[in-house]
Amino acid sequence: MTIRVTLDHVLERRGMTLTELSERIGITLANLSILKTNKARAVRFSTLDALCRELDCQPADLLAYVPE
Amino acid sequence: MGKYRPDRVVRILTGLISLAYYFAWLVTVVTLIALPAALLPGLEGVTVGVPVTVPDLEESVAFDWDTPATAYRLGDARAQLEMPLGAAPLSYVALLWLGAAAMLPLTLRFLYHLRRIFQRVRDGAPFDLENARRLRSMGFLQLAISLGYGVFFYAQSLALMGAVTESSLDLDAWIPIDGIGVFTALVLIALAEIFRRGSSLEEEQSLVV
Numbered sequence: 001m002t003i004r005v006t007l008d009h010v011l012e013r014r015g016m017t018l019t020e021l022s023e024r025i026g027i028t029l030a031n032l033s034i035l036k037t038n039k040a041r042a043v044r045f046s047t048l049d050a051l052c053r054e055l056d057c058q059p060a061d062l063l064a065y066v067p068e
Numbered sequence: 069m070g071k072y073r074p075d076r077v078v079r080i081l082t083g084l085i086s087l088a089y090y091f092a093w094l095v096t097v098v099t100l101i102a103l104p105a106a107l108l109p110g111l112e113g114v115t116v117g118v119p120v121t122v123p124d125l126e127e128s129v130a131f132d133w134d135t136p137a138t139a140y141r142l143g144d145a146r147a148q149l150e151m152p153l154g155a156a157p158l159s160y161v162a163l164l165w166l167g168a169a170a171m172l173p174l175t176l177r178f179l180y181h182l183r184r185i186f187q188r189v190r191d192g193a194p195f196d197l198e199n200a201r202r203l204r205s206m207g208f209l210q211l212a213i214s215l216g217y218g219v220f221f222y223a224q225s226l227a228l229m230g231a232v233t234e235s236s237l238d239l240d241a242w243i244p245i246d247g248i249g250v251f252t253a254l255v256l257i258a259l260a261e262i263f264r265r266g267s268s269l270e271e272e273q274s275l276v277v
Contacts, residue, residue: 031277041275 004064005043007036010055025050074190082186089179096172103165106153115150116164118228121242122147149228160227167220171213178209195266203263207256214249 011018018036022029027047034040035047048059055062106114121144128139153161181202188196225241 027277034275035277039275040277041272043277047277 002066002068004066005035005038005040005062006064007032007051007062010057010061014055016055021051021054025054074192078186078190082183082190085179085183085186089176089183092172092176092179096168096176099168099172100165103153103161103168107158107161113152114154115152117148118151118224120147120149120225120228121145151228157231160224160231163224163227167224171216171220174209174213174216178206178213181206181209195263195270197264197267200260200264200267203256203260207253207260210249210253210256214246214253217246217249218243 011021018032019029022032027050035043048062051057051062052059102114103116106116128141130139153164185199185202188194188199193199222241222243229241
């Protein structure tokens with residue numbers, strides 16, 4: 001997959017842990033972990049919306065295109 | 069998509085199938101022990117129902133559906149001969165025992181898979197790849213049961229007919245073709261492929277965050 005999720009970088013900048021984020025946006029830790037480790041096949045807009053709202057960022061801050 | 073929750077019917081059926089599975093175990097053990105035991109003195113009264121076909125009966129039956137009432141001639145009649153096992157030769161009892169030993173475990177295995185499928189559905193995982201494998205196995209088991217029953221039935225009918233020295237009836241051996249069993253087997257195998265696809269879709273869905 002050439003789309004990379006850079007959630008860990010944004011979390012580090014905000015000083016937030018994955019567990020805290022999970023509690024704030026109501027997505028399970030397991031699912032966030034799938035997202036963070038680039039194992040996800042797709043992301044819902046509602047998930048992206050919740051992440052951007054809580055982390056105060058843009059979708060482009062969370063996703064990167066890395067050509068193989 | 070919300071989490072799958074099985075309804076009460078599934079839970080009840082899971083319980084009933086578990087009961088049927090344990091009962092089938094009991095029947096299997098009792099049958100495999102009882103068949104040879106029936107040869108023991110004191111158990112001569114134990115009989116086994118042997119299906120036979122009586123062809124070309126000279127009998128007829130009339131219905132008042134038609135006016136005037138029309139008599140219809142009976143063709144082949146399926147009957148059951150109550151054979152006392154104590155009087156049967158050892159070879160015949162051995163044949164019955166072999167048939168039971170072959171068919172009953174197949175039935176047990178079929179019920180085992182069915183029970184495991186219902187348990188996985190009850191636990192909220194209907195589209196499990198293991199369920200797909202179990203359905204496929206059940207399909208082939210059903211085919212084996214249907215074909216095996218036909219072969220066993222014909223063999224024991226032949227053995228019985230070969231031993232008859234005197235009969236007021238014209239007896240005949242036949243191979244029953246379990247069309248419904250074969251059809252069921254094909255449906256199970258087709259369902260297995262659908263469940264296999266379902267499990268891959270569910271796996272992909274589980275990776276959508």
